[in-house]
Amino acid sequence: PLRDVYKRQQQGWAGIPKLFTTTHLQGFMKLPGDGYRPLSLVMFAAEYALVGMQPWLGHAVNVALFAVCVWLLQRLIVLLAGAQHTLTAIVAASLFAVLPVHTEVVANIKSRDELLSFALGMLTIEKMLRYVRDGQIKHFCAGVGAYLLALLAKENVITLLALVPVLAWHMAQTGRGRVWVATGGMVMGAGMYALATWLVLQHNHTALGIEANDVTVNALKGISDTGTRLATAMLGMGIYLKLLVVPYPLLCNYSYASIPYVTFGNVWVLLSVAAWVGIAVAAVYRLVKHPGDLLAIGLVWLLVTLSMFSNIVVLAGAQLAERFLFLPSAGYCIALAALLHRFAQRSTGGGWKRIQLVMLPVLLAYAGVAEARNSEWVNDETLFARDLEKSPNDCRLTFFVAGHAAPPAGTKDASAYTEEISLLRKALSIYPDFIQAHTTLAAVYETLKMYDSAYIHGIAALRQNPDNSVATYVTGRSLYAMKRYEEAVLWLHTTVRLVPDHEEANLNLARCYDDGGLTDSAIVYYRAVLKIDAHNEMALRGLGLGQLRAGQYDEAINHLRMLAEMTRDADDGNNLGAALLSARRLPEAVTHFKQLLAANPANAAACQNLTIAWKQMGRADSAAVYGAKCDGGTR
Secondary structure, eight states: OHHHHTTTOTTGGGGHHHHTTSOTTTTTOOOTTOOOOHHHHHHHHHHHHHHSSOHHHHHHHHHHHHHHHHHHHHHHHHHHHOGGGHHHHHHHHHHHHHOGGGHHHHHOGGGHHHHHHHHHHHHHHHHHHHHHHHOOHHHHHHHHHHHHHHHHHOGGGGGHHHHHHHHHHHHOSSOTHHHHHHHHHHHHHHHHHHHHHHHHHHHOOOOBSSOTTOTTTOGGGGOOOHHHHHHHHHHHHHHHHHHHHSOOSOOSOOOBTTBOOOOTTSHHHHHHHHHHHHHHHHHHHHHHHSTTOHHHHHHHHHHHHHHTTSOSSSOOSSSOOGGGGHHHHHHHHHHHHHHHHHHHHHSSSOHHHHHHHHHHHHHHHHHHHHHHHHHHTTSHHHHHHHHHHHOTTOHHHHHHHHHHHSOOTTOOOGGGGHHHHHHHHHHHHHOTTOHHHHHHHHHHHHHTTOHHHHHHHHHHHHHHOTTBHHHHHHHHHHHHHTTOHHHHHHHHHHHHHHOTTOHHHHHHHHHHHHHTTOHHHHHHHHHHHHHHOTTOHHHHHHHHHHHHHTTOHHHHHHHHHHHHHHHOOHHHHHHHHHHHHHTTOHHHHHHHHHHHHHHOTTOHHHHHHHHHHHHHTTOHHHHHHHHHHHHTTOO
16 A cells, blocks of 8 residues: 555655665665665655645656566667567557556556666666667766665665576677776675665664565475476466466465475476476577577576576575566567567568557457556555455465454444454464464454453464564563563563564553553653654653652653643643642642632542642641532532
8 A cells, every 4th residue: 555655655755765774674664684775765755745645646656667577678678689579569569568467566656666777777687788789888887886775775676686697798799808897897896885885784784574484475485395396486477477468367466375385296397397497408509500589588588587496406584476577588588589580580471560450459358458457456445455356365465464454543343343253264264373463363352351362362473483574562561461471571672672662562561661650660661752752642641750759850851841841731731730739839739729719610630639749738728618618519
């Protein structure tokens, strides 16, 4: 949802400098090894500064950037193959423009990083190829700059380090020594990005929200048998090919159980292996035999850029994602257009016309599928519900739909949670160790004051990861509600260690100490809350009353006065008066209680405290007057 995309960018222009010093997801979720992608975040901040939480500008920018990507791809193909292949370039760019698998990248504002990295990646390739061809240093500098910016958009363009030298080598007839210079420049840009990322990650210590090794995100992480893992990874690679050719079903998520575990005896795995081996052999053969051949370029492009997400050598962040195909799909479109060009050349009379007759319905069909898919991206509730119908065993999709079945925050009626609980239990039946489902169920049961159940699910999550900040917090809260203060303190302390600026954890920790009679410790954590939010009413109240009990009267008065001015609540006003009484600031106490009674003559506590104040000042007559009023039932 848009509010999540813009969550950390709501400072507008003023917040932009900080975005260059924070990780990609900081402030939204806690993820170890989080990336560094400030470019899209800066754009979101600018958009928020211009129009606020309005989605139209974000969508308009995405569409405009996608159009730029299509144009840059067409330009690049002409550069690679020559002006005589302009029609081939137009066919490839047209295919790229209508591929339904691109719907996620264009429709999802959050995928701005994909669009930026692609566009800047195309510029990188173009400038480096021009440098290799012409030897002009301006192209080299522009290429290095574009590559650094592409990496700052999204790190998947690291694969261009392998792709650009291949393209440059096979395009260049002379000046091949410049290929190594261009490659060195890109390595320098990558090194600068790696250093910046390392510094930012070191500077920003984050805790777990979605686990780095979460099997629900990449089910391959749950396979111990190497053969099964590789076979299942190859099945995923086959699905990527299928999505390029036959884009159905399209899904926003491919999590645990959406793709089954298989072995190399599975026919679809064997077909996938055969297809990819064939692509690799054809790419190498044509590169050697036909330097500069567009078909070879397209196949190499597809292989190199998709390798990062193959899960064969190194496990990726997800088992499969349609957005991962955005950059590789350009290679597919180049290869397909090159094949069509070869067919047209070999056909006698009107080859291109026949190709147009074939391509037109294909393009229209793809455009129709893309439009239908776009309607499912109208909002996340519709998207998750439709996708769950197509992939009913996907545990994370089930979890996402459960989130939209949740009643409004603060609902106490247990029946309102029936559907959400049912879906969360279904998610756990698919994957019993699903941490987020456990923590969400724990939070639901805590809301319903079913603290034993909340505790059980919190502990179930913590067995999988004792440093999950959501689980430590909800477990601590449940234990606090059950008055098991010592245990609650342990888990709340862990939460604060993981997320020092966790306002609610600090507040509940203070309340644990307060209710357990450890006032000094409570004061420490109430102060911690106020460092995070200086206007937290519960912290001001707890701190003021704690300081009052500890005899720190002046500080108590300051905090309780601040609270009373904020809330204008009678009880808070009475607490301030009580602090003035305890501090023996009797004239101020009298004035204060008179003001409270003027605002509300029925304020019995103010009346009684005013009577006490008069007595302590030796004004028995005034005390008697107000004592009579209190006894007379003016409340």
